[in-house]
Amino acid sequence: MLRQPLKKVSRSNSTPVEQSPESKQPHSSDAEPELLELKTLTDLEHEWKSKVHERLLQMIDLSLIDTLGKDKARTEIEEICLRILEEESAPVNFSQRQVIVRSIQDDVLGLGPLELLLKDSTISDILVNGAKNVYVERRGKLYRTAVAFNDNRHLLNVIDRIVSAVGRRIDESSPMVDARLEDGSRVNAIIPPLALDGPSLSIRRFAVDLFTVEDLVELGTLTDSAAKVLDAVVKSRLNVLISGGTGSGKTTLLNVASGFIPEDERIITIEDSAELQLRQPHVVRLETRPANIEGRGEISQRDLVKNSLRMRPERIVIGEVRGSEALDMLQAMNTGHDGSITTVHANTPRDALGRIETMVTMSGVAFPIRTLRAQISSAINIVIQIERSEDGRRRLTSIQEIDGMEGDVITMSELFTFRRDRMDENKNVVGELVPTGVVPKFHRKLAGKGIDLPIEMFEHSWDQNGS
Numbered sequence: 279m280l281r282q283p284l285k286k287v288s289r290s291n292s293t294p295v296e297q298s299p300e301s302k303q304p305h306s307s308d309a310e311p312e313l314l315e316l317k318t319l320t321d322l323e324h325e326w327k328s329k330v331h332e333r334l335l336q337m338i339d340l341s342l343i344d345t346l347g348k349d350k351a352r353t354e355i356e357e358i359c360l361r362i363l364e365e366e367s368a369p370v371n372f373s374q375r376q377v378i379v380r381s382i383q384d385d386v387l388g389l390g391p392l393e394l395l396l397k398d399s400t401i402s403d404i405l406v407n408g409a410k411n412v413y414v415e416r417r418g419k420l421y422r423t424a425v426a427f428n429d430n431r432h433l434l435n436v437i438d439r440i441v442s443a444v445g446r447r448i449d450e451s452s453p454m455v456d457a458r459l460e461d462g463s464r465v466n467a468i469i470p471p472l473a474l475d476g477p478s479l480s481i482r483r484f485a486v487d488l489f490t491v492e493d494l495v496e497l498g499t500l501t502d503s504a505a506k507v508l509d510a511v512v513k514s515r516l517n518v519l520i521s522g523g524t525g526s527g528k529t530t531l532l533n534v535a536s537g538f539i540p541e542d543e544r545i546i547t548i549e550d551s552a553e554l555q556l557r558q559p560h561v562v563r564l565e566t567r568p569a570n571i572e573g574r575g576e577i578s579q580r581d582l583v584k585n586s587l588r589m590r591p592e593r594i595v596i597g598e599v600r601g602s603e604a605l606d607m608l609q610a611m612n613t614g615h616d617g618s619i620t621t622v623h624a625n626t627p628r629d630a631l632g633r634i635e636t637m638v639t640m641s642g643v644a645f646p647i648r649t650l651r652a653q654i655s656s657a658i659n660i661v662i663q664i665e666r667s668e669d670g671r672r673r674l675t676s677i678q679e680i681d682g683m684e685g686d687v688i689t690m691s692e693l694f695t696f697r698r699d700r701m702d703e704n705k706n707v708v709g710e711l712v713p714t715g716v717v718p719k720f721h722r723k724l725a726g727k728g729i730d731l732p733i734e735m736f737e738h739s740w741d742q743n744g745s
């Protein structure tokens with residue numbers, strides 16, 4: 279499906295949310311998401327686009343277009359398309375012609391219908407479920423869009439273009455691929471026979487407008503005091519594990535937390551797909567490499583963690599621990615590489631530790647369970663749980679300090695917890711991240727490092743709030 283050029287897609291007609299805090303719109307998880315109004319092509323424009331596109335393909339050799347360079351190719355396509363429209367006496371006015379040309383240029387040179395969405399920097403995720411279902415996320419809220427591909431073949435062509443640009447391929451024999459767009463956005467594509475309803479594409483945009491800690495406070499993800507605690511925890515080199523489900527905001531929080539690392543420290547980041555954007559000057563970014571088409575040459579996170587230890591790191595930031603690198607990470611944390619931060623996919627802090635345990639077991643090194651847990655409990659100091667609640671907002675739901683072991687069990691103390699009061703009439707969750715009254719053990723350590731965190735911050739405030 280076609281659409282008008284971006285300049286016509288004004289924010290005011292395309293979104294119900296204008297202020298930066300997340301939507302105050304009614305939101306219900308079981309209802310179909312709202313439609314995001316984007317200006318797509320009229321039937322007439324669509325009809326002429328198809329005609330012109332077809333003739334264009336007869337007239338030019340697409341492989342030659344690729345050799346021209348983007349700007350030249352755009353101009354060339356524009357000239358030819360306008361000429362065809364002229365010759366055919368198409369009943370479309372000047373601005374409609376521009377729209378048709380732009381859309382053909384996007385199809386021939388770009389990512390087709392996705393271009394419109396990619397140009398909108400407020401869109402953070404693009405989710406394509408088959409040719410006709412395109413969803414986007416904007417400021418934490420999911421929308422349906424009228425953007426569509428002509429058919430699954432059209433969608434497949436776009437996917438093919440994305441993955442071949444990074445030297446990978448997608449077909450029946452390798453139907454799942456991770457790739458990256460030129461701008462750094464993370465892409466996953468999965469096609470039939472694995473995807474039952476047509477090719478599916480998930481794009482996590484490379485954040486242009488990075489969230490700052492102030493943004494997260496304003497969005498209600500965490501409170502001002504929790505932000506100060508996070509700052510202090512990072513500065514005092516405690517090892518932090520951020521835990522959360524898919525899309526809960528782990529990477530975003532990791533980025534913000536890493537922002538508290540002092541500028542003069544040497545930071546090494548390790549990721550499967552580079553998303554972190556640290557502002558410090560002394561950062562070495564490492565990214566894994568998947569196996570090539572012959573199945574060779576893979577460099578895993580584990581390889582990178584091991585290598586990073588030889589790079590004189592002062593901080594190691596791992597985007598997400600997913601596998602056997604958990605073992606090397608724990609060993610690093612326990613052998614003087616403190617101040618490391620990472621994330622893990624888990625639904626509670628307790629599960630997060632369980633996941634790490636399982637990952638270490640997967641590495642093939644057999645530890646007695648108690649030894650393993652003792653390693654985990656001495657390596658990790660803080661576990662932060664983040665959640666995407668049913669109203670679409672991301673919130674910290676718990677901050678826990680790991681105390682040690684009791685028998686075979688790792689013990690933790692909850693320092694902050696999300697106290698959920700109710701759901702308001704717009705189906706927004708009402709509640710607050712409050713201190714539990716437990717003064718963390720690390721409070722002393724902070725004082726020793728000259729970091730002053732008022733003890734009142736941890737005081738139980740529930741009663742003052744009338745509950």
Ligand SMILES: Nc1ncnc2c1ncn2[C@@H]1O[C@H](COP(=O)(O)OP(=O)(O)OP(=O)(O)O)[C@@H](O)[C@H]1O
Pocket residue numbers: 300402403415417418482485494497499522523524525526527528529530531671672673
């Ligand atoms: N605190 C927040 N408030 C609102 N939106 C957020 C917040 N944190 C992240 N987002 C948005 O949510 C999406 C997911 O964020 P992020 O990549 O940080 O999550 P994740 O948990 O790392 O996801 P994944 O499981 O895919 O790795 C992004 O589009 C991001 O812009």
Ligand SMILES: [Mg+2]
Pocket residue numbers: 528529530598
């Ligand atoms: Mg992530």
